[in-house]
Structures are given as C-alpha cells and as structure tokens.
Amino acid sequence: MKVALVTGGSAGIGKITSRELAKQGYHVLIAARDQVKGDSVVAQIKADFPDASAEFVAVDMSSYDDVRALCEDIKARFDHIDRLILNAGLFTSRIRKNEAGHEYMFAATHMGHFLMTHELMPLLKASDNARIVVTSSVAHWVGNVLNFMDTIENPPKGDKGMLKQFLLYGRSKLANILFVNGLVKYFKDEGVDTIQVFAYHPGGVKSEFYRQFPDMVTKVVFPFLVSEEKGADTQIYLATDPNLKATGGHWCRRNPDFRSPSAKSEPLTKQLWEYSERALGIDRFGS
Numbered sequence: 001m002k003v004a005l006v007t008g009g010s011a012g013i014g015k016i017t018s019r020e021l022a023k024q025g026y027h028v029l030i031a032a033r034d035q036v037k038g039d040s041v042v043a044q045i046k047a048d049f050p051d052a053s054a055e056f057v058a059v060d061m062s063s064y065d066d067v068r069a070l071c072e073d074i075k076a077r078f079d080h081i082d083r084l085i086l087n088a089g090l091f092t093s094r095i096r097k098n099e100a101g102h103e104y105m106f107a108a109t110h111m112g113h114f115l116m117t118h119e120l121m122p123l124l125k126a127s128d129n130a131r132i133v134v135t136s137s138v139a140h141w142v143g144n145v146l147n148f149m150d151t152i153e154n155p156p157k158g159d160k161g162m163l164k165q166f167l168l169y170g171r172s173k174l175a176n177i178l179f180v181n182g183l184v185k186y187f188k189d190e191g192v193d194t195i196q197v198f199a200y201h202p203g204g205v206k207s208e209f210y211r212q213f214p215d216m217v218t219k220v221v222f223p224f225l226v227s228e229e230k231g232a233d234t235q236i237y238l239a240t241d242p243n244l245k246a247t248g249g250h251w252c253r254r255n256p257d258f259r260s261p262s263a264k265s266e267p268l269t270k271q272l273w274e275y276s277e278r279a280l281g282i283d284r285f286g287s
C-alpha cells in the first residue's frame, strides 16, 4: 500500500489533502499537535470513505525530540513513504522560542521539516516514485527585506510587534523554498531521480491559520480568501498528478510561480542548508 505523511493534516489545506490521499488509496499518517482534532478528522475520513486507511500521529514540529520520536516510530512500522506533504505552519502573534532557542515559526515550519525529511530519507528512497510537497507562501517575498541568515543566527529579542511577526512568518516561508532548492541539488548530487520535490503557494485560504491575527485584520482579509478546497488544489495536484514530470520550484494554481530574488539565491540555499545540518547535529543529510 502507498503511504503518505501529511504534517498539519488535521485542519485547513492539509485536512483536504489528507482526505483526498486516503480516498485515492494511500495509507495516510496525519501529523499535528492536537490529538482530539486529529482523531475527529480520521473518523470523518473513515465515515465518508469506508475503505480508506488513515491514522493520527501526534507531533509538535517545533520540538526536535518529538520529530525524531515520530520518525523512529514510522521507520519501525513502514519500509517506504511515497508522499511527504510538509504543510504544518502557523502564525504566532508574539515571539516564542522552542527548546533549542529557535524562533517558533521558523522551528516548526522549516527546522522540524528539515529534520523529518533527513530522518525519513531512506523510506523516501525506497519508494519507486516519491514526492515531497512543501507549503510555502507568497509571503516569502517579505523575507527578502530581512538579513536572512543574521536573523536566524541571532534570533530577535522578546517583542510583540505584529509587523516583526509578519516579517518572521515571511522568513519561515522563504526557508521553505530554500529547502526545496537544497533538496533538488541534494537529489542531483546523489543521482536520485525517483523523488520529485516542490514548494507552492496555496493562495489566501479561509482557515484556522488566521486565529492569531488581530480581529480587525481578519475582518478585512476574510472576504478575499478562498475555500480550503481551493487552497488545497495545487498541493493535491503536485502530490498526485501522474503526468507531472517536473521537479523543484515554487508553484501556484498548478503552475510555476515567481520566486523572490532571495528564494532563487544559491548562496542563501547553501547557507541555510549548512546552518540546519549544524544546528540539528546532522553529519550527513539523508543517511
């Protein structure tokens, strides 16, 4: 049976993609923090598609111990992974840090996914055709205005400024695209042609994502947002379309999309990759 892991699969875009993958016959591992919410999504999938196979697996993507423990469990139970949907992400209205001292959005959105991909690489390589789909955002353009590596190596001090938070959110989404660039290079260097990898922007989506935005912003923005189903369309396309032969890049509405200058930068791609390996104590990525 084909196996898919969807981080942030218990709500919003990830929930729609989890349902679709389960409907298409994948065994779907839905990974997120809230067990009650996750179990109810699994129950709904099974009620709607009685032959579907899905389960909830608890993980906080900002906790590297959590990510390692989940990957150990997965490696003990499965010998391949066919779809890795790196979708978990959030906006925090105040600066928070994880146990390693990384700013929370960056930790959950980039570092946790980098670590998860490293840990699960042998299972991805064991698939005859695997795909990795990373949810980024048009907000990655905002990351351009920061001195990217400097703000990572010297995290900002406690502050609750909404503008700063938005910059940091944009930075985490820029990291998503740089990670995809790095994976393309990694697969090329390793001579692996069985794994495709994509970043994409889902559009502005009416989901729980906006729960930490000020009410005023939500009221103004909400009428312009699309449904969760529309938001998940490109993610599902990149994960499942049998005719898609491309790899890499940042996509939107099923097509390659503009990347900011920083998102195309080879030096930034390299610097972030090396920083992530160093900070996570990874000697050789993927092994």
Ligand SMILES: NC(=O)c1ccc[n+]([C@@H]2O[C@H](COP(=O)([O-])OP(=O)(O)OC[C@H]3O[C@@H](n4cnc5c(N)ncnc54)[C@H](OP(=O)(O)O)[C@@H]3O)[C@@H](O)[C@H]2O)c1
Pocket (backbone or CB within 6 Å): 007, 008, 009, 010, 011, 012, 013, 014, 031, 032, 033, 034, 035, 037, 059, 060, 061, 062, 087, 088, 089, 090, 108, 135, 136, 137, 138, 201, 202, 203, 204, 205, 206, 207, 208, 209, 210
């Ligand atoms: N909505 C938009 O307009 C929009 C636009 C561009 C990009 N995006 C991106 O799209 C992705 C999905 O967003 P969405 O709109 O579907 O949001 P959502 O409805 O809030 O869903 C987010 C999912 O991620 C999980 N999650 C959040 N923090 C986590 C953590 N630390 N560890 C593990 N799981 C975590 C949530 O479950 P738990 O809370 O239970 O952990 C939930 O399943 C995110 O990466 C977001 O940045 C969204």
